[in-house]
Amino acid sequence: MTTEYRAHFDFTIAFANGGGLSGEGFRLDLPRQDVTAEEIGTLLVAHLGLALVSDVALRDLRIVEEKHRGSRGVPAPAKGAEERVIDLSHPIEAGMVTYPGLPVPTIVPHLTREDSRGKYAPGTEFAMDVITMIGNTGTYLDAPFHRYADGSDLAGLDLGTLVGLRAEVFHLQDGWDADRRGIEAVTLADRELQGAAVLLDTGWSSRFGTPEYAHGAPFLTEGGARFLVDAGVQLVGIDSLNIDDTEGGGARPAHTLLLAAGIHVVEHLTNLADVPARGARFTAAPPAVRGFGTFPVRSFATVGSH
Structure with missing residues (x-):
């Protein structure tokens, strides 16, 4: 690198x-x-x-x-460089806590390798397992149906809006102020964002899986969400507990505005510090489940060879 x-x-x-x-x-x-x-x-x-x-x-x-943060006038990584794939998802495992109060995933065998040996030819064995989990597990994507009954569900999403999106990463870890957790429109106003996946790198994912992850988390303000809607972005992702302020009452303005505009939301990202501010491509595709509005994704960024 x-x-x-x-x-x-x-x-x-x-x-x-x-x-x-x-x-x-x-x-x-x-x-x-x-x-x-x-x-x-x-x-x-x-x-x-x-x-x-x-x-x-x-x-x-x-x-x-020091890693770049996206200053204007400094070119993005050169095209044609060796491609790297950066994994931006938290692995899912039994008992993991994504959001306090929500059910944790359970994983149990349906068919063990030992039991399968009596069902197949000698030397052939398989394992089949059952996972039970809420859609809001690990790193997941919210479709409009998550917020709106008449919104598109996971099966109705256009793959073209989920795969290979131009990534604009805002590295916000420098001088983070715990007393001003909200990410405002002015912080996002120095770039052309139409059609992009806007990824908010706050560093909060370092707390994932600990009690500290649930308190004082960064979020996108209503003004910030409205700005991104007006800018015509395709997707907004954050490495934090929620795109909204969960400590400010029941209002969820970022979800409300973004999903109403058909803008996908990805929460609980990780490793965003490894993605350059410009020049990467972002992918986060969930399975096509009808009547479902939220599900884990294997999100990743590709850098180079575009």
Whole structure:
């Protein structure tokens, strides 16, 4: 995997037509390690989308080995590179807790290998097992039927809206503020998102399977959901307990808005930190079950060779 670098610095920008702009503790993706301060200044201006800049001054500049977060002006991984597949799903096992209070999966044998030996030719054996679980188990996808009685069920989903979607990953772990858990529209406003799978990397999946996973989880705000609907996204995924704030009462505005617009929701993702901000393809296809609105998926991202 290619080593990535980022610059950490404070800055002051002056404009040719008057006025200025300053920032502290800024972080910026770099195309390579040996970038000059002048080049970083140019990248900063491009990232911020500024015009008529007369001067850029950087202070306390440090270049560190760090995964990219999606700064504008830095190219995505080159096409034609060796393809990698990144698994973004939690494995399902008996007794696992996905969402506190929901039934845990049970797995029992229907036919053991030992019992099968008397049913088949010598040297031939099989195992068949029965799994009982709620649809909201592990990493799962919500179809419109999950929220709306007249919405499309899992069998009615178009595979073209689930396979090989352009992924826009928002890496939000830097400086995460536990007191401001909601992901707002302004956080998502720096990219072209139409038709994309928007994946929200909060780092919360590191708590999966522990009591801490259920409390203080990040979520998408109503304003953030409305912004994504207006942007025309195809799917929204998050590595957290829920796309909505489950500690704010019974309202579920993100589910309500996204699923009403036919936008798929994938919850309880993992390993999103390994997916580049741009340039990957995302897949999350559930089985085609009629009359069902939620089911686990084997979600994954492919990087390179697109």
